[in-house]
Amino acid sequence: MSAQESNVVTLPVEDASRCEVAALWDALREEADAALHRDPALARAMSSAVLMHVSFGHALSHRLAIKLADHDVDRDELLALIYGAYTDKPGLLGAAAADLAAVKDRDPSNTEVLTPFLYFKGFSALQGYRVAHWLWTTGRRHLARHIQSRISEVFAIDIHPAAVMGRGIMLDHGGGLVIGETAVVEDEVSILQNVTLGGTGKETGDRHPKIRRGVLIGAGAKVLGNIEVGIGAKVGAGSVVVSPVAPYTSVVGIPARPVGRPHKALPGVTMDQALPEPEYMI
Structure with missing residues (x-):
């Protein structure tokens, strides 16, 4: 619904996305910390996936790089590539935060943002696509195809980067x-x-x-x-x-x-x- 339709004054897209991402990141850290305290066996997993990172962009870059790395493009290369995409186009992180909130709101089996961030392949595949689409639109089409192929291999989801x-x-x-x-x-x-x-x-x-x-x-x-x-x-x-x-x-x-x-x-x-x-x- 548009601002005109709802008669609600909205923030500019950049500010709204920044607030959305910040709120999502706070919730993600709180849930990861709570999961760690409920089960100390998850200490390394929660630290690696969420708590050791300084921002949502760092955490998501790291998560995708681990999932999509292979012999041809290793984790460190992917990490730099993905974080570069988020730096060049911050709206990608706003979209990711909106996707994560959508899963929390709509999936009756899930009441948090941590579980889909860590484990739901639909969310991960969609964020991988967003990076591939950025590559496609900036002319790096073979690398975009590589990311598409890895998403298909890892998550059994095939979204063309265009x-x-x-x-x-x-x-x-x-x-x-x-x-x-x-x-x-x-x-x-x-x-x-x-x-x-x-x-x-x-x-x-x-x-x-x-x-x-x-x-x-x-x-x-x-x-x-x-x-x-x-x-x-x-x-x-x-x-x-x-x-x-x-x-x-x-x-x-x-x-x-x-x-x-x-x-x-x-x-x-x-x-x-x-x-x-x-x-x-x-």
Whole structure:
């Protein structure tokens, strides 16, 4: 919702992101310290992942570098590269903080920011993508492809570095997720596992879906072609979407068809996966 829509005065993006990151970092450190005191066996893990670092950017850079390093690009090289991305484009950290807060708010199995920061591959893959996208847009495309390949190998999530991803995104579980080169995923979207945002195999150029704000895409759904899934839409699990989806509409089936009446909420935020009863039964 924009400032005009909500009638709330908001901080400039840079200041808002800085405050968001600072608050997230304080919460992350508090949770790591509490975890250490509950179980001293986690002392080294909490120190290495969170407590030894001076900022969220340092901690996240270190975490991603450990996960994505290999024989070709080692941990120290990746650490410098990732922290360089955050220095050059601080908004990447604001996006990461928004993604982490989204997981805390939307995942009923999780009530903190520490667990997704440490263990959730959807969050880690998304932050790796953000670095790869930065590389892609600055002309370092082979290195961007290397990061994409490592994300796929480590997390089983394949996001093309040219795709455009917003803020406050949750990739729940994430395994088997594929997002194509010209796909767009806007803010506050939630996507479950085994989803494909792909082409039809017949087109070149701009050929992938455009997922608007607040959309929820259920597990196993396939959205194919240069089509728009409108703001607040809901795609049922296992559906195959090959036609545009109107805003605030639920679709289900193969091929996907609208069911029920339009709703008003943003299911990508509420995580309401229920679908209305169909208008007829056979």
